[in-house]
Amino acid sequence: MFRMIFLSSITALLLSSATPSLADESRRPLVLFSDFGTTERFVASMKGVALGVDPHLQVHDLTHHVEPHNIWQASFILNGTIEYWPKGTVFVSVIDPGVGTARKSVVAETAAGHFIVTPDNGSLTLVADTHGIVAMREIDEAVNRRPGTGDLHTFHGRDVYAYTGARLASGVIDFEGVGPALEPTVVRLDYQKPSVLDDGTVVGNLIHVETPFGNIVTNIPTELLESQGMFDEDNEIVHVRVTHGETVVFDKDIPYANSFGFVDVGEPLLYSDSLRAIGLAINSGSFRNKYGVAAGQEWAISIEQGGGRNR
DSSP states (O other): OHHHHHHHHHHHHHHHHHSOOHHHHHOOOEEEEESOOSSSSHHHHHHHHHHHHOTTOOEEESOSOSOTTOHHHHHHHHHTTGGGSOTTOEEEEEOOTTTTSSOOEEEEEETTSOEEEEEOSSTTHHHHHHTOEEEEEEOOTTTSSOTTOTTOOSOHIIIIIIHHHHHHHHTSSOGGGGOSEEOSOOOOOOOOOOEEOTTSOEEEEEEEEETTTTEEEEEEEHHHHHTTTOOSSTTOEEEEEEEETTEEEEEEEEEBOSSGGGSOTTOEEEEEOTTSEEEEEETTBOHHHHHTOOOSTTEEEEEEEOSSOOO
C-alpha cells in the first residue's frame, strides 16, 4: 500500500511539473539585439538581469555585432528578422549612441503583435514602413528600471531595456504596464523609397552589405522591376547607377541573372535574392570591395533598361 501511494505521489509530481502553469503560458521569448559585441561583459549582464526577473525565460540572441552606433544597419537587421518569430516575442534592441540623453525609451507593438523595447532614435524606421507599428508606450523608469540604478546613465541596455523587456516577456507586466501611451509615430531616418520615375527608371536605396560576401542588398522588390518589363529574359542587360549623396560611385550596364554562376567569375550582376529583393553581387567576389559601394540612407540606386552605356 505504501509503495502504491509513493508511486502515485511521484507520478502526480511528474505530471504537475510537466504541465505548463499560468506563468509558463504567459511567458514570451526574449530576443536581445545590440552593437555591444561579445568580448565584453555587456551582453552577459543583460542576460543576467533578464534571468533575475524570471529564471525560466527563454533568452535568445539576434546578433550583437551591428556596426557600432549604426542605427541604419540596426533598422535593417531588425526589420528582416521579426517576422520569423512567434507573435508576442519581445525584442530588446539597443543600438543607442544617444544613451543618457533626452531620446525616448519606448516599447513599440507591431501590427503582427511583436514588441520592441528600444530607444526611439530611428532604429524603428524600416519596421514601421514594412510591418507597421500600431501602438507605442514610453517606459516609466520609476517602475520599469532595475532598482538602485537611477544614478547610472551609460548602460540603459542593462538597467532599462533588458529589465523592462524581461518583465514584459515574463508576464510581470502587460503592455499597459510599460508606461504612458504615445502616438505610434517613430523617429525616422530619411532614405530613398522604391519607386518608378516617369521615364520607367526604378529607384531605391542600398540598405545593407551582406558579410562576408560583399553583396549589396537594396530595398527594391523584384516585382517592381518586373512591372516595368525588365527581366523578361535571362541575363538581360540593365543599366545600374549608384550614388552616395551627389557622388556617382557606379554607372554601368550589367546583366540581370538568376544566380551568381550565370556570369563569369569576377563579373558583376543584378539578381533577385531569397527575399525577392534586388541585389548587386560579383561572381566569387565582393561588389563592395571592387567598386567601393556601401549601404546606408545616403546610398541610392537607379535601374533602367540597358544597352551600350558602360562608363
